[in-house]
Amino acid sequence: MHLAELGVAGRRQPLFARRGAVATSQPLAAHVGLSLLQAGGNAVDAAIGTAAALTVVEPTSNGLGSDAFALVWDGKRLHGLNGSGKAARGWRAEDLRAAGHTAMPQHGWASVTVPGAVRAWADLHARFGRLPFATVLEPAASLAEDGFAVSPVVADAWARAVDGATARRRAHADPAQEEFLRHFAPEGRAPGVGEVWRSTETAATLRALAASGGADLYEGEAAHRLVSFADKTGGRLNAADLADHRSRWVEPLSVAYRDHEVWEIPPNGQGIAVLIALRILEGYDPDDVAPFGPAGAAAAVTALPRPQAWHRALEATKAALADAHAFVADPEYADVPTAALLADAHIAARRRGLGAHAHRPVGVDPRASDTVYLCTADDEGRFVSFIQSNFAGFGSGIVVPGTGISLQNRGWGFSLQPGHPNEFAPGKRPFHTIIPGFLTRGGAPVGPFGVMGGHMQAQGHVQVVLDAVEGGDDPQTALGRPRWFWDAESGEVQIEAAAGAATAHALAAAGHRVVTARSATVFGRGQGIWRTTEGTLVVGSEPRADGYPVGW
Template sequence: MIQLYIKAHLKRFLIGGLLLLSSISIHAQDRVTGRTFATRSEVLAQNGMVATSHPLATQVGLDILKKGGNAIDAAIAANATLGLMEPTGCGIGGDIFAIIWDAKTQKLYALNGSGRSPKKLTLEYFKKNNYSKIPALGPLPVSVPGTVDGWFEMHKKFGTMEMKEILTPAINYAESGFPLTELIAWYMQKSIPRYQAKGFPNIEDTYIKQNGGTLPNEGDIYKNPYLANTYRKIAEGGRDAFYKGEIAKTIGTFIKEQGGFLSKKDLEAHHSEWLDPVSINYRGYDVWELPPNGQGIAALQMLKILEQYDFSKIPFGSAEHLHLFTEAKKLAFEDRAKYYADMDFYDVPLSTLLSEKYAIKRSKEIGEKASTYEAGKISAGETIYMTVADKEGNIVSLIQSNYRGMGSGMVPPKLGFMLQDRGELFSLTEGQANTYEPSKRPFHTIIPAFITKDGKPYVSFGVMGGDFQPQGHTQIVMNLIDFGMNLQEAGDAPRWDHTGGASPTGETTENKGMIRVESGIPYETVRGLMDRGHQVGFTRGAYGGYQAILWDNIKKVYHGASESRKDGQAAGY
C-alpha cells in the first residue's frame, strides 16, 4: 500500500544530480498549517522587528530598538555588525541603498549611497592599455565606497541615538570576536586563497594573522581589531573621519601604490543622494524601487508585463508560469542593458519604461516558444539585505554590498576591510548609457524594495544575488499577491533564474540563455520548458537571500521572515 502511494503520488525524478519533485508534490501540504514551502513560521511582534542574514546582527538591531533607538539607528547598527560578520558580502568598502518609510510624514524616502569612479581615470586609459572590459579584481574596478556616508545621511535625517552608541556593538564584537557561521566560513575558505594567489597585499594580515595564523573555520572565534579601530574613528569623528582624514589618505595612497586611480580627493568629493523612489501598481499594490543607476526598475518592468496575464489560472511552478516569467525577464533585461545608467549622465526614459502602454506592447512580443529580443524602441535614452521596523512605524529596507563577494582584493593596510570592485560594471564601449566616465556611478545590481497598499506600508523586502535580484523581487511579489503565500513561504518557495542576454557592461549572448531551477521545481515543468525551446539547467547558491517585514495595518502586528538559504534570523519584541 505504501509503495503504491509513493509510486502514485510522489514520483521523484533524479536529473543532473538533483532531486526534483513532480507537480503533485508542488501542491503537497507537508506542514500542519498547510503552508507548502515554509521552512518555519513567520515571526510575529508588535513593538519592532529586525530581519538580517546573521542572527547576531539581528540581535544587535533588536537591542538598539529595546534601548530606545528607532529603525534607522537599528539598521545602521546591524549593518555595521554585518560588515564585520559577513565580510564575504558587505562592509564599509562597499555601497549602500535604502528605502525608508517615515512614520511622521507617512512617506517613502530613497537613499542612493553608491560611489563614483575616480576623477583621473579615463576611458582613454582603458583603450590605450587594450582593455576590452574592466577587470574584476585589483585597483582599476575600485570606486568610492559609499556606505559610511550613507549611514550618516540616514542618521542625520531620521536617527535618534548617538552614533557612538549605535556602532558600539560592532566595535565590541570586532575586538572580542564571535563564532563564524557555516556559510560565511565556507565563503571565506573559498575567497581568501583566491586573493592570496593574486599576491594582493594585506590579505593575510587582515583576515588570517589576527586570528591565530590560520584561515578560520565554522565555530572558530573570529576577530578584526583593525576594523574595530576604524569603526571607533568613525564613531568619534563622523563621516569626515572616513572621507577626509587619515582613513581616506590611507586608501588613496594604497590604491596609487597598486597602480590604481582612486584618490583622497575622490573620497572628499563623495556624497549620497536622496531620491524619490519609483513605483508601479501591481494588482492593487504599489511596488517601489530606486531609479537607476540601479536595476530596481527591471523588477517593475517585469511585473507590468506579467500583470497582463491571469495567474489565478496559471499554477505556481508550472511550465507556463516559468515560461512567461522568463520571457518577461528577457524583455526587461534588454532594456536594462540599453537604458539603465547614472541619471546624472544619461536621461533614462523612466516614465516610458514603466508605463502601462509600453508593458502591453512588450507583452505582445511573448509567444508560446522561447525567444530572443531587442531593447524596446524608445524615442528621447554577494551582498547583504536587511530590514528593520520600530514601534513608531518607521521601516527601513536596506541593501549593502562589496560586489563579487569580498570585493576587489584591495585591502588598505590596517583598516580591516576590503574595497569594492563595483566599477567592473561599467561598459568600455563608447556611446552607451553605462559607458565609463570619470566621477560617474556605475550600473548597480543591489536593490532594496518596498510594497505599499492604499498609501500604507505593507512589505519591506529584498533578495540578494547580482542579476538575480530583480528576478527575485518579481518572484516574491507574485508569490505574495498572485499565489497567496505568507511572508515566510514566499521566500522559501523554490526559485529559478534566467541567465544570458545583453548586459549593461556591453556584453551579450547570442542564444536564448538558460533557465536554472532549484530542487522543488517539478520534472513536468522542466520537460514543459524544454518543449517550449528553453535550455534548462541547475545551480546552487545563485538564488539570493531574502529577508522581509510585513505590517498588518488592521491588527497592528509585524510579521518577519528570513529564508532558509542563509544563516539569517527574523526576531521581534
C-alpha cells in the same frame, strides 16, 4: 496573507512581533538591530547598527568599503537614498582600453569606486536616527574586537575568496592586493565553520567612524591611509574624490501591481527591471501568472510550481533585464528614459513580443554579486529596506592597511563599450545590481523586502511579489518556495530540485534550457517584513542562508 495555512510540521515558520523586528542573513547582526530597538532606538537606528555589524560578521559580501541603498518609510511616506559612489576622476575609459581591457577589470584599483555605505549610514542617521551615532556603531566594533564564530555560508564564501586571491597572486602579483591575504587569511587560509575571527583594526576604524559621524572615511585618518595606499600601489582615487562624495536622496519609483504598489530605487540601479517585468505580467489574467496556485487562493507550502506561470514570469523578467542593461546608467551622465520604459506603449510592445516559446535577449551583463540585505520595523510605523554590497566577494581584492577596510569593486559594473550609456567615465556612478524593495497597498505600508545576488535580485523581487500578491504568501512562505534563476551568461534556467521533474520537463518543452541547480547560492538570499491590518509584524528570513528573523 493566508496565515491560517501555516500549521505544517517541518517547515520554517514566520516570526510574529508587535514592537519591532529585524531580518538579515546573520543572526548576530540581527540581534544587534534588535538590541538597539530595545534600547529605545527606531527602525533606522536598528538598520544602521545591523548594517555595521554585517560588515564584521559577513565580510565576504560587504564591508566598510561598500556601497548601499535604502528605502525608508517614515510613518507617512517613502524616502529613497542612493549611497553609491563615483569613479575616481583620475581614470578614463581610453586609459583602460589602451591597457588592453575590452571589459572593466574585476579586481585592482580600476575596479574601485568611492565607497558610499558609511556616508549613507551617516545621512540616514542625521535625518531619521534617534540614538547617538556612536551608540549605534559600538556593537559592531565590539563584535570585531571580541571576535565571532564564522557561520557556514560565510566560511564557504571566505574560502573561495582566499583561493581566488591566492591564484591571482601566482598568476600576477599585485602589491595593492597583498594586504587582503595578510588581513583575511593570516594563517594562509580562510577561517573554517565555527572558528573565531576578530579584527582589532576593523574595531578601531568603526570607532573612529562613530566618533566622526562617518567623516573619517572621507576626510580623516582612514581617508588619508586609503589615498596614501592608492598613491603607492597604482591607484588613482584621490582625496578630493573622497571628500566630495555625497549620498543622493531620491524619489522612489513605483508601479501598481493588482491592488498593490511596488517600489524601487530609480537608476543607476536595476530596480526599474522589476517594475517593467511586473507591468508586463499585470496584463495577463491573474490565474495565468499565479506561480503556485489559483490567484487569490492559498497554495499549500508543498505545492509545486505552475510551469506556464513560471514561463511567463521568466520571459517578462528577461525582457525587463534587457531594457535595464541597455539603458540604465548614472542619470547625471546619461539620459535614462525611465518614464518611457514604464509607459503603456513600451510595456504593451514588450508583452506582444513574448510567446509560448522561450527567447534569449542580448546585452544582459551576467556579473555575479555578493551582497547583504536587511529590513527593520519599529512600533511607531517606520520600516527600512536596506542593501549593502562589495559586489564580487570581498570586492576589489584591495584592503587598506591598518584599517580593515576592504574596498568594493563596483567599477566592474561599468561598460567599456564606446557610447554605451553606462560607459566608464571619471566621476560617474556605475550600473548597480543592488536594490531594496518595498510593498504598499492603497498607499499603506505592507513592508520591506529584498533578495540579493547580482542579476538574481530583480528576478527574486519579481518572484516574491508574485507569491505575495497573487498567492497571498507571508514573507517566510514566499522566501521558502522553490525559485527559478535565469543565468544570462549560459542561457540556462536553473531551478531547485523541490520544483519537481514535471516543472523541469514543461519548461524545457517551452524552449528553456533547464538545469537543476547544484547550489542554492544562485537563488540569492532574501528577507521581508509584512504588517497586518492589525499592526502585527510578520517576518521572514532566507532559509538558504545562515540568518533568521528576530523581534519583540
